[in-house]
Amino acid sequence: MQKFIIVGGGARGIFFSEILENELNCKVVAIMDSFVEGNPFIEARLKDAKIEGVEIFNDIELMLEKYPSDKVDGAFIMTPEWTHLSVFKRLTQSNYNIFLEKPIATTKEAILEIGEIAKNYSKVIQVGFVMRYSPFYRKIKSWIAENDLGRITQIQMNERLTVVHGTKFKRSWHRMKEYTGGFMNEKCSHDLDMMCWIKSNDAKPIGVMSMGSRTFARESVGQVSCSTCPDKKCIYREDITQYAKYHDGKVLLDKTAGGVNECIYGNTSDINDSQTVMVLFDDNTHGIFNVISMSGKDGRDIMIHFEYGLIFGDLEEGNLTKMDYRRNQTEKYYISGMNFHGGGDTQVVKEFTECIINQTKPVASVEDGLRASLLSFCADESIETKVFVELT
Ligand SMILES: NC(=O)c1ccc[n+]([C@@H]2O[C@H](COP(=O)([O-])OP(=O)(O)OC[C@H]3O[C@@H](n4cnc5c(N)ncnc54)[C@H](O)[C@@H]3O)[C@@H](O)[C@H]2O)c1
Structure with a gap:
């Protein structure tokens, strides 16, 4: 059974854990997420998906020390894209097969640096162009x-x-x-x-x-948040249950998440x-x-x-x-x-696992992402x- 680690336990990281465990007979051994307060959300979502035996880390070094690249089949980068370069650099230094979510990064300098590293990398790097x-x-x-x-x-x-x-x-x-x-x-x-x-x-x-x-x-219409706004019929009114990171009455918020429950009129x-x-x-x-x-x-x-x-x-x-x-x-x-x-999510993960077994080039490469x-x-x-x- 192939084993994987995941960096980023948000909407996408949890969704891919479900695909790996419940559809592809793979094991997610660990999830690392830098947002400590989000750990209960990750635990609850894994429990809902009936996934057991996943270690949660908040420090990438501790996870990589316990699960080096010769002990797992690959690593998924499921963090927001402004963090992709730093996580990617760290994982390539330790020679993992890597699934890198799209978009590969947020600036020209960062995408070119990722492209440069990928050019000479011998392991699999697949980009998440699910379509x-x-x-x-x-x-x-x-x-x-x-x-x-x-x-x-x-x-x-x-x-x-x-x-x-x-x-x-x-x-x-x-x-x-x-x-x-x-x-x-x-x-x-x-x-x-x-x-x-x-x-x-x-x-x-x-x-x-x-x-x-x-x-x-x-x-601006002079309002700050949906919960205090008198306009109950506003079409932009937030429904927090729609958030992928909603669980049990709460939405997981990290320091960049400002805006949840915010009036969007004239916002940041x-x-x-x-x-x-x-x-x-x-x-x-x-x-x-x-x-x-x-x-x-x-x-x-x-x-x-x-x-x-x-x-x-x-x-x-x-x-x-x-x-x-x-x-x-x-x-x-x-x-x-x-x-x-369009049905691409399970297939994109499945083909990543196959590329690792066969050490073949994925259909979506870093060059495409770049x-x-x-x-x-x-x-x-x-x-x-x-x-x-x-x-x-
Ligand atoms: N391929 C697709 O179709 C598709 C669809 C949705 C999202 N995405 C991409 O997937 C990535 C993740 O999106 P998401 O919706 O899961 O976001 P999210 O905000 O739900 O989750 C991101 C998680 O990463 C954590 N995180 C932030 N910085 C970190 C770091 N340095 N190290 C470890 N953890 C960190 C956050 O705490 C959060 O839990 C993004 O790049 C997004 O654009 C791709």
């Missing part, structure tokens, strides 16, 4: 591989977050560039990666243009909530990605135009259609039962400068 592991996007890739529609001429992708989901990004650490590298990097580096992955047989991205801003709840959030990115590829075609974090219809959809056909689909509905203009054929494909991220973050940073720069920004 690459979803049957929905894999079906698209397999249709493209059939190579019967010609070159891709344009890609259109949309992501919509519901009001409840979107307002989460105006609270907790997600609300600030300092902790995320911006909304595009934090939430949508997935999507920019997906666009590049879809296009990878044809061309590479060379630059971006983007527009975006904070569009809703911009000005400095990220965009609506953004459009146009990516130019070196075959002189382009793709467009659009995100809005306050919508009545959530989910992702995609439309890929080819010289001789079209592929389109809706991730949440699980519908895909392929049209072949030359043969006058239309093929429909339906995927049912996909969970979060490119997606770089595209995100260039997009944000383009918003500021109002010009096309080359990917250098």
